[in-house]
Amino acid sequence: MTPRAPVPGIPELTGLRSSKPSWYAEYRQTAEDLSRAMTQLEHVARVLSATGQGADALCRAVVDATAGQLAVPWVVLALAEEALPLARPRLVGRGPGGARVAELAALPAEVGRPVAAALAAGEVEPWRADGGAVVVPLVVDGDPVGALVACGGAPRSADPADLSILRIVANQSAVALHADHLLARSEALRRQTERLYAEADQRARDLAERHEQLAEAEHRLDVAAQREAVDAERHRIARELHDSVAQHVLSAGMTIEWCRPEVAHHTEVHERLGHAKALTREAVERLRGAIHALSEHEHGLPGPALPGLLDRLPSVPGLAVAVRVEGRPRVLPPEAEHQLFRIATECLSNTARHAGATRATVRLGYRPGEVRLSVADDGTGDPETLRRLLRAAVRRGDGHHRGLRNIESRCRELGAGLRVTRARMGGVRVEVRLPFPSDPPAEETGD
Numbered sequence: 001m002t003p004r005a006p007v008p009g010i011p012e013l014t015g016l017r018s019s020k021p022s023w024y025a026e027y028r029q030t031a032e033d034l035s036r037a038m039t040q041l042e043h044v045a046r047v048l049s050a051t052g053q054g055a056d057a058l059c060r061a062v063v064d065a066t067a068g069q070l071a072v073p074w075v076v077l078a079l080a081e082e083a084l085p086l087a088r089p090r091l092v093g094r095g096p097g098g099a100r101v102a103e104l105a106a107l108p109a110e111v112g113r114p115v116a117a118a119l120a121a122g123e124v125e126p127w128r129a130d131g132g133a134v135v136v137p138l139v140v141d142g143d144p145v146g147a148l149v150a151c152g153g154a155p156r157s158a159d160p161a162d163l164s165i166l167r168i169v170a171n172q173s174a175v176a177l178h179a180d181h182l183l184a185r186s187e188a189l190r191r192q193t194e195r196l197y198a199e200a201d202q203r204a205r206d207l208a209e210r211h212e213q214l215a216e217a218e219h220r221l222d223v224a225a226q227r228e229a230v231d232a233e234r235h236r237i238a239r240e241l242h243d244s245v246a247q248h249v250l251s252a253g254m255t256i257e258w259c260r261p262e263v264a265h266h267t268e269v270h271e272r273l274g275h276a277k278a279l280t281r282e283a284v285e286r287l288r289g290a291i292h293a294l295s296e297h298e299h300g301l302p303g304p305a306l307p308g309l310l311d312r313l314p315s316v317p318g319l320a321v322a323v324r325v326e327g328r329p330r331v332l333p334p335e336a337e338h339q340l341f342r343i344a345t346e347c348l349s350n351t352a353r354h355a356g357a358t359r360a361t362v363r364l365g366y367r368p369g370e371v372r373l374s375v376a377d378d379g380t381g382d383p384e385t386l387r388r389l390l391r392a393a394v395r396r397g398d399g400h401h402r403g404l405r406n407i408e409s410r411c412r413e414l415g416a417g418l419r420v421t422r423a424r425m426g427g428v429r430v431e432v433r434l435p436f437p438s439d440p441p442a443e444e445t446g447d
Contacts, residue, residue, distance in 0.1 A: 055173070055180040059092040062169045066150055067094050069162060070134060074111045074152035077173060078104065079138070080119045083145035086184035087177040096152075111151055118147035126163045136166045138174035145174060223331070230334045238291045246287045253280035286349065306337040310344060310362055319352045319377075320359050327366030336434060339410045340364075340373050346403050347375035347430050355379025357427055374431040376423035383420045383428050390420070 059077050067075040078091040093101030093111075101107055107115060114133040124144050126136045133151035137144045148170040256277045263269045310323045332340075344362050351357050357379030365372040390404045407430070411418040416434040423429035 055087065055176040056089050058176045059089060059173050062148065062173045063092050063094045065169060066148060066166060069165065070150045072150045072152055074150070076107065076111065076115045076149045077146070078115055078119060079146040079177060084177055084181040086188070087181035114151050115147070115149050118149050126167060136163070136170045138170050140174050140178045227334055241287055241291050246284060246291070249280055249283050249287065253277055253284065256280060306332060306340060307364060309337065309341045310364060313345065313348065313362065319348070319357060321348060322361045324361060324363045326363065329366055332371065332436065336414055339414050340432065340434070343407050343410050343432055344373060344375055346407050350403050351375070351377045351379060355381040355427055359425065361425070369435060369437065371434045371436050372431060374429055376425055376429040377427035378425040379427035381428040383422050386428055387420050
């Protein structure tokens, strides 16, 4: 097979067909210009293809394309010191043999000087420096942010087409660096927003905690104010009882004592006056106990007020009283504490007067959903008889069995249940159950 003859190029064709000596040179120049334009387009294509790989890859491609187009040993693309502070890279340099440089201080002096001058010039149009360096500014929104500098050796003369190509690739790198700066700033703003949101969330939690503490403090102040008002009223009542009622009862007792010798000859009257004297003495003792209980200040007692009050129950001659507290104590409304304390006092008084007991146990239990108060004794009382007397006292409403009626009315005011049973000690057990929200159940024990 006969080999195909090579296709003649533009020089051959133009030279053979040209009859004028000047035409051949013009065609050769045209061919060179077309070839260089194709090479420049290839450089632009390579640069644009690196755009999607990020700012660093694009800047490297621009530097390599510039070095190849202008045939110079040194090409540096750098950003001004204060321009696009978050953009990376700040400097991309290519030296002889393709050596990479990333810092201005690492450039030779003959390269660093034109680069520094180009960054400080503030121009927006390409120019050729006195030392022969070709400078193409990096422009963003009409403002110079850096420069592309080609220097060293004897660079090929850059014509307007070269400068146009260099301006395109330089601006392409400027746009990529600007985008990198904006992305970094957006990321910094996102992190700052997350940090501020976390701080705001923490402050919101702190505020909610402070609000709860404030609400608790306000509740404590309200309770303290209520207690103070109750204490003031109790002291006023105690003073009234001491200054008026107790004095009148004492005067009545003294009058009875004065009258008894006068009727010694009348046996029945004498006995009745003796009984009246005993009643007045008992009334005075009970008044003194009530005055003492009312005068006792609840503040400063250990734990909730009711356990502290029970520890200060008035002593009853001939009756040993033990107080037991079960479960975790918690604060009840002041009125409930006062009523339960009065119930315990009334039960002990009835035990001492009617049951013939020597021992009594007052038990206060904090249980799930309720508070229990019980008074048990070892006396001779009968639960069924006591229940019958209690029903009779409620029905009659007169002065008979006033103590039992007081216990029943106090329970009714509190919304508490009242139960009378046989105590393990052998006597009677009076139990009051007051519904009240509570903590986990406590272990029960018997009498």
